[in-house]
Amino acid sequence: EVHLVESGGGLVKPGGSLRLSCAASGFSFSTYCMNWVRQAPGKGLEWVSSISRTGGDIFHADSVKGRFTISRDNVKNTLYLQMNSLRAEDTAVYFCAREGPQDTGDLDYWGQGTLVTVSS
């Protein structure tokens, strides 16, 4: 059974940094593209970042470009999101999500999310 478990969220001051992790199990992690999606309190879904199977192709939303970096460790079966220069508007639940096997953009499995709160 596919499992995605995020960790690393918490309270951080504006300008601070945080690294999120997503531990994957139940599937061949290295053969799937992976994504981060966030949801601010009471708001809709916002795609954040995606990474190809090998990590050679990376995409970030304009809202986080230059501040966030997605990466993966295919030995540890773990996805990461390094978040720097955090702002109040980055406050959200961050979900990691697996992209479907056909690479057609659908996100077929999601973790339960980890809450990031940026506040002084």
Added chain:
Amino acid sequence: QSVLTQPPSVSAAPGQKVTISCSGSSSNIGNNYVSWYQQLPGTAPKLLIYENNKRPSGIPDRFSGSKSGTSATLGITGLQTGDEADYYCGAWDSSLSAGVFGGGTKLAVL
């Protein structure tokens, strides 16, 4: 302002049918696949429809998807109170090189 446009809310009676629209452009829906997600209160989103009109295993055939040009539609028949949730459409945007979602539609089963 979301790249994909959905109605904020829809409602219908139990047993009835409802449709949720998702409007985009040639850089997203027009030339890429659309997926649909259901988010029950307090839970993570769940994939309902992928590649415009395909259902993952375990998703009942009460849920259907279609696409025409730069718009997509999610249909739900035989509405149940358990279908009350937020529904989101999503696609890849080739111009932005980014994933995009609709703003979400809250379904009320009255």
